[in-house]
Amino acid sequence: MKYTRVSALAALGLAATLSLTACNGDDSGSDAAANGSSSSSSAGSSSSGSGQTSQDGAKSEGGSGSGGSEAGDGKSGSGSKVEAGAGSGASKTGKVTFCKTADLAIDAADAAPDESTGRIDVTMINRGSTTCSATGFAGVDIKDEDNTSNPVGRGHAQPRVTTLKPGDAAVFNLAYDIDSSGDSLSHPTNLLVTPPNETHSVTLKWPEGAGAIKGAYTDVEVYPTHNTN
Structure with missing residues (x-):
């Protein structure tokens, strides 16, 4: 009779242990899955943010390039005006006063x-x-x-x-x-x-x-x- 009770108690203890182990395993799996999902999400967000930065960088470079082109055109235009003024002999006519x-x-x-x-x-x-x-x-x-x-x-x-x-x-x-x-x-x-x-x-x-x-x-x-x- 004692042996039967001991066996029954032992069986109950083993079942409880297995139950606890199973619960802990599920929690770890859930946590791992959650952590994995979070990591993936973070990685995705980081990757997305990196992509946005790259796009912004491309726009910024494009703007800079466009601005540089405009600045270059402005300088070129200014140079053309100066050369045209020099070519037209403005300095010579400045020295000559024609009779009015x-x-x-x-x-x-x-x-x-x-x-x-x-x-x-x-x-x-x-x-x-x-x-x-x-x-x-x-x-x-x-x-x-x-x-x-x-x-x-x-x-x-x-x-x-x-x-x-x-x-x-x-x-x-x-x-x-x-x-x-x-x-x-x-x-x-x-x-x-x-x-x-x-x-x-x-x-x-x-x-x-x-x-x-x-x-x-x-x-x-x-x-x-x-x-x-």
């Missing part, structure tokens, strides 16, 4: 050397306070009594350097053939004169006593300026 129409006293006079050669001298006196240049060809239009305006072509001559100190004078000439027949079709009334390198003109009366123009206004020629002294 407003600073010139301009007059026209008949200067025909004979009865067949017509010549008009247009004199420009520097009334300004600084030295200026009147080098080159003046622009000249002849206005007819019918109110038409006709440009005068340039004669075959090379311009001469013409520098005017305050009070100095320069002159240029209009040349043409005189029509002595009395049948000239030209009836000039005025000269519209634009000094060299200027855009503003003055209107002068056709010189009294100047001979009639032979042919058309296109036969008149203007010659470069030169100093009078």
Whole structure:
């Protein structure tokens, strides 16, 4: 009888031990699974975060590259402007002061050397306070009594350097053939004169006593300026 009870108790103890062992094993498995799941989740999150960082980095580099390109273009553009300014000779024109129409006293006079050669001298006196240049060809239009305006072509001559100190004078000439027949079709009334390198003109009366123009206004020629002294 005692043996039977001992056996029964031993069996109960063994069952309890096995039960506890089984429970502990399940908990460890659950914990391990949980830990594994957590680790996987953490790893996944870390991997995902790493991927995000990489993407952000790529965007940042792209932005930097784009900005660098824009900065480069800006520098290039600036360089082009500087080169264009240098190429245009801005520094040279800065050293040269051309005579302004407003600073010139301009007059026209008949200067025909004979009865067949017509010549008009247009004199420009520097009334300004600084030295200026009147080098080159003046622009000249002849206005007819019918109110038409006709440009005068340039004669075959090379311009001469013409520098005017305050009070100095320069002159240029209009040349043409005189029509002595009395049948000239030209009836000039005025000269519209634009000094060299200027855009503003003055209107002068056709010189009294100047001979009639032979042919058309296109036969008149203007010659470069030169100093009078």
